[in-house]
Amino acid sequence: MNIPPNLLDATVQHLVLTYSALAIAIAIALPLSLAALYSRRAAMAVMTGANLLQAIPSFAVVAIVVPFLGIGFVPAVIAIMIRALLPIIKNAYLGLRDVDASLIDSAKGIGLTEWQITRHIRLPHAYPPLFAGMKFAAILANSIAILTAIIGSGGLGSIIFQGLSNLNTDKILAGSLPTIGIALFIDASFSLLERAVTPRTASPERNIKKR
């Protein structure tokens, strides 16, 4: 099999694309889900928006970014980020909200402030759904980072699409196999992380919204 000479560069580019979009999505999603926790209006807006946008095909999201932001690496990161944002917000908000009421009552009973309750009770108990959401978002990001090659992001998708345009099986394999490896790595690493951070008082299956 012929390995394209730029495979390593493309893989690095793919990883940068995936993880930077994921990092930005996490940084935006956490404050938004906290805001949703304290304001019913924000909660409605966030959940309705998340549910609606999640139904839209990724290809449409990637394409619609072009008229507004043009093509290239940055528009690609933003397209991936938009898509990765939704599962994180949704799981974080539901996880923070649905903490066992008796735990909150006990925390109030020993005199913790609202913020202390959020920080020390709600957040740790929301870890399992939160990390499940991040895992889902990361897998999604890895998948869309291939697609964004058609709007000029570079990365492994470029190799796949070159292979596709002249039906070059070597290129198709060289581009797609690493993305599968990355997907499996993301799945395994986030599952480990999820297990490591789950507090012993919380059952791991609780609240996890699988989509």
Place this chain on the structure above:
Amino acid sequence: MIIMSALDSFLGVWEAQRLMDRTIEHLSMFAAAMVLATIIGVAVGVAVHRHARVSQVLFNMLNVAETIPTIALLVLLLPVLGLGSRPTIVTSVIYSVLPIARNTYAGLTSVSAEHLAVAEALGLSRREVLVHVRFPLALPLVAGGIRIALVFTMGVVTLGGLIAAGGLGAPLQTGIQLYDMDIIIVTGLWVGLLAVVFDALAGYAEHRLGERL
């Protein structure tokens, strides 16, 4: 004035890109994939609902398959299935079977002990319990699985445009290649609208089924 020119460019794209034909292509792939995925998914859920060990292994395997990027799966099937609508439908089905099978399994196995005790007291056979007790009670969850599958399938079918399957992904690709903003916006919004409407209809059906119980 702005509305007129917007309408003008909308109609221009609609005709030049034959969006009506593309929509029909899109929805027929979508329908074929959904029918297949529902039949297979429900059958798998029913088949494994009495075998906890087997179902766990199977669902773990399907979970791993679910993490594979859609485009990677589409292009890897290419040597076997070629280009066009066939690999698109097969890929949609691969992704959509899991949520339907998993929800069917969850629905069938989460029936309360009381329901089962009553059924046993009535002298129902195992098969009758499945058909008359377990399955009706599982319906809302099955519908929830189908709704998730619907979103997956819509996404995969749109990507089919990239491997010559036609559908609404084709004009999206054309728009990007020609850097034609009108094509991108009109097609993108139309695909998004279709997806949201189908999801809303499925959500409504799911809600009604849940209420009925």
